[in-house]
Amino acid sequence: MNRFFRYFRKTTVSFTILSVLILITWIADTSPAADRDKEYVAKQITNFKVDGNIREWDRAEVVPFDQLKDAGNQIPDPDDFTGSGRVAWNANDPTRIYFLVEITDDTLQDIHPANSMWWVDDSVEFMFDFDNNVTRDALVQWTLGANGKDLSAAGSSSNTEWIVVKNGNDYIYEVALDPTKQRGPNPGNDNKGKDFRAKDGLTVGFSFHMNDCENGGREHQIGWIAGQAWDPLSFGDLTFDKEFLDVEPSGKIALTWAAIKR
CATH class of the missing domain: 1.20.5 (Single alpha-helices involved in coiled-coils or other helix-helix interfaces)
Known part of the structure; x- marks a missing residue:
């Protein structure tokens, strides 16, 4: 017994x-992360250099900036503003995420120093929910000024390698962000993402958008998905994929940027 x-x-x-x-x-x-409507796939780039020569990005999926965020009553006319973005990575450089943002803007506003009302100067913002907590308190933000000099929010010279190339009204941001390095004074949640390492199949919450500013104010904040900038449900799921952009496609079925989840 x-x-x-x-x-x-x-x-x-x-x-x-x-x-x-x-x-x-x-x-x-x-978990609430499943509530996000869109999923995005970042492929690998080899021999990436932040030099403004964007030929390595030719096959990267493009996300148009055509959705209003925190500012603006309607989408601006194309002769006022257009924008788009791309994302990539490399397994041999796993703590960094690569970005290409292309902007056409007829007026550049640059009236504030770094980390002072950066959202009222023309700038691009990169926002992350590294742990997919889907809470505002978990978000981390980088802001890069269109003047090619001002790093704000989490942005610092330690964690951001970047260049802005200007040709008339056209601006190209080429950027590599390293979340594991020392951050700027206004990062959002300073503790999230410090152990970040990209790998095949990893998914993080992600948003990027542009502050379009004129006449002393912000006319538009415009990105790839509508909704408040600090609302983590107005993010997409950024997934890292091992496929390389600079080789022929493997033939496998893969989600692309802005593909709606099934």
């Missing part, structure tokens, strides 16, 4: 542990 009760207790403990593990898995699988 004692042997039976010992067996029964062991079985009960094992069942309890298994139930807890199943519950944890279920909670993870039904």
Whole structure:
């Protein structure tokens, strides 16, 4: 009889542990991160250089900036503002994320120093939910001025390698961000993403958008998805994929930027 009760207790403990593990898995699988409407795939680039020569980006998927965020009543006319962005990475450089942002803007406003009302100067913002917590308190923000000099929010010379190339009204931002390096004074959540390492299949929450400013104010904040800039549900799921952009496609079925989740 004692042997039976010992067996029964062991079985009960094992069942309890298994139930807890199943519950944890279920909670993870039904987390709020699943509520995001869009998923984006960043492919790998080899021999990436921040030099303004963007030929390595030719096959990267393009996201148009055509959705209003925190400012603006309507989408600006094309002769006033147009924009788009791309993202890539490389497994040999796993702590950095690469970006190309292309902007056409008829007026550049640059009236504030770095980390002082940067959102009222023309600038591009990169925002991350590294842990997919889908809470405002978990978000981290980088802001890069269109003047090619001002780094604000989490941006610092330690964690941002970038260049802005201007040709008339056309601006090209080529950027590499390293979340693991020392951050600027206004990052949002300074503790998130410090152990970031990109790898095949990793997904983080991500948004980027442009502050379009004129006449002393911000006329538009415009990006790839509508909604408040600090609303993590107005982000996409950025997924890192091992496929390389500078080789022929493997033929496998892959999601592309702005593909709606099924």
